[in-house]
Amino acid sequence: MSEKSTDRRIVRTKRLIRDALTxxxxxxxxxxxTVRDLTKKADINRGTFYLHYRDKYDLLEQSEAQILNEIEKMTQEINPNDFLNFNSENDPFPFIINLFEFFHENSSFMKVILGPKGDASFQGKLRDIIKKTFFQHIMSKIKGEEMLVPVEYLFSYVSSAHLGVIQHWLENGMEKSPREMAMILSRITLLGPRHVTGLIKN
Structure with a gap:
């Protein structure tokens, strides 16, 4: 069997196990x-499971790490000028479109892991990525003395708000497309709640 075929089989097996976990x-x-639950649901034997994972905790950790690594890769492609030049009539931030498309592709796992039966530590890690992304691409352009609130509260607000919007979208069946959600989140983030509610007119 070729190396590519072997790799594809491993990827497929891991996906089956992650789907079973979800x-x-x-x-x-x-x-x-239990591991028995997982192997039965994935229709594999225990040996196959232990070939890839030590136990169910290792499975969860690897599954979460894969998601977070993919998101980290996306953040590396962000253009800081997208934030500075945003206009509500323009297209949403490319990064946020990519983020929602990724969540859509992995919606079953994301809905569970970010839901009430999920992993609170994962939510914290995802929130930290949002904070770090915001810091790296926004703070370099902001003069600290001109800020109206302490920076740590701003970051906490933005990261929690983003996560809340993502969770609401997943929990409610993803009725809006990734592009529509990216536009919503882009407007809220850059224009602010009072502006998007119409309380402040252009």
């Missing part, structure tokens, strides 16, 4: 899952 977490929560 379904079982939605049914009974992570703590209620």
């Amino acid at each position: 379904e079982l977490m939605e049914e009974k929560g992570f703590e209620g899952i």
